[in-house]
Amino acid sequence: MPSLHALANPARFLKIARPLTPLLFWAGVLLLGYGVWGGLTQTPADYLQGETVRILYIHVPTAWLGMSGWSGIAVSSLVFLIWRHPLAMIAARAIALPGAVFAALCLATGSIWGRPTWGTWWQWDGRLTSMLLLFFVYLGFMALVRADDDRGGDGRIPAIYGIAGSVLLPIIRYSVVWWNTLHQGQSIGITKSSIDPSILWPLWFTLGGFTLLFAGIVLMRMRTILARTKAEARMRRMANVVEVMA
Amino acid sequence: MKAKHQRLxxxxxxxxxxxxxxxLAxxxxxDQAAFFYAPGDVKKDGLPLGKAVRLGGMVEGGSIQRLADGVSMRxxxxxxxxxxxxxxxxxAPDLFREKSGVVAEGSFNPDGSFTATNLLAKHDEKYMPPEMAGKMHETKTLKQ
Structure with missing residues (x-):
């Protein structure tokens, strides 16, 4: 895989990431804006849920990114452990915060939808509980990364945690199939959805928009981490020079 | 190269x-993670008496009877x-209706009936505009 190796070089990565970041960000904002406009003004209300159905245009993308974010952390961790690419762990660290934010947004929007639809803000249902656990796992990962940094670790322990945490992903995905849950089953598929096309279409725009935005934020954060590492290295060098001179 | 293969x-x-x-999880x-008992589970495994449980299933068509006091129903x-x-x-929540999913919180009585203290409407995975629902959609089962 020559292309992957080429990207593992931070200088080359930066050369690509610098123009890509604003591109992803603004394309995401544009798609998201169009999807939100469509979802708020152009689609009919649901026959049972009424206007509440519109939360789906935010809830589904945040759920998707909360879970995709952790898939990204798990894959990056694996790449880091096997091929020792330093950029892989930087990617995992960059994903953690936006991933946690999206998982939290998923829980919040779900709760707001659940009150009028189910008649409750929260229930200890299989889907809801496993998603809440994923949010806590994100927080744990961020704490672990920081602790590992402070101890001068090489990132191996957070990477192992990143792989182990992915145990939740299939549980979240299949909780509504295997267990009795309050949360409904899968509505959206690539080929077949049980949501009428007239209601569904803005979702593809918000889904794409949030995903591009997420990617843009991750690239931005990766560049920040790289810049900080570089600055720290320079400071250390300067401190050495000062010591030698003194 | 060998170390890398080992790590792989x-x-x-x-x-x-x-x-x-x-x-495995x-x-x-x-069983433990089930959010509710279905009527079939109760028939198979016996009544979970003396504890607070949830009962989930479909509200049978034509079965809702509102009692004269205005707040009770069967x-x-x-x-x-x-x-x-x-x-x-x-x-009852707004979405509680016949031929639709419900989760009732409460407890079983020895005669096999259930006394609910709270009702939750279970929404299914179908979404459609009102004009399409003319044929009055119904949820067949809680399992897809």
Whole structure:
């Protein structure tokens, strides 16, 4: 895989990431804006849920990114452990915060939808509980990364945690199939959805928009981490020079 | 090169172990993680008497009876395998209706009926505009 190796070089990565970041960000904002406009003004209300159905245009993308974010952390961790690419762990660290934010947004929007639809803000249902656990796992990962940094670790322990945490992903995905849950089953598929096309279409725009935005934020954060590492290295060098001179 | 292959093997093993752990958790928790009892579960395993439980299923068509006091109602919950008569006193959620999913919180009585203290409407995975729902949609089962 020559292309992957080429990207593992931070200088080359930066050369690509610098123009890509604003591109992803603004394309995401544009798609998201169009999807939100469509979802708020152009689609009919649901026959049972009424206007509440519109939360789906935010809830589904945040759920998707909360879970995709952790898939990204798990894959990056694996790449880091096997091929020792330093950029892989930087990617995992960059994903953690936006991933946690999206998982939290998923829980919040779900709760707001659940009150009028189910008649409750929260229930200890299989889907809801496993998603809440994923949010806590994100927080744990961020704490672990920081602790590992402070101890001068090489990132191996957070990477192992990143792989182990992915145990939740299939549980979240299949909780509504295997267990009795309050949360409904899968509505959206690539080929077949049980949501009428007239209601569904803005979702593809918000889904794409949030995903591009997420990617843009991750690239931005990766560049920040790289810049900080570089600055720290320079400071250390300067401190050495000062010591030698003194 | 050899060390890298070793790490690759270990990594793949780790992924397999994580996948296995998910499957084990999903199947081992099947009973404990169930959010509610279905009427068929109760018929098969006996009544879970003396504790607060949830009963989930479909509200049988034509079974909702509102009592004269205005706040009490009776209805029948079914899952196609068995039925349970439910008595409830209180405010039902807007989406509570016949031929639709419901989760009732409460407890079983020795005669097999259920006394609910709270009702939750279970929404299904179908979404459509009102004009399409003319034929009055119904949810067939809680399992897809």
């Amino acid at each position: 093997t270990l990594g793949l093993l780790a992924v397999a172990a994580v996948g296995g752990a998910s499957v 999903l199947s081992a928790l099947k 209805f029948v919950v079914t899952d196609g395998l068995a039925t349970v008569p439910v008595a409830f006193r209180g405010i």
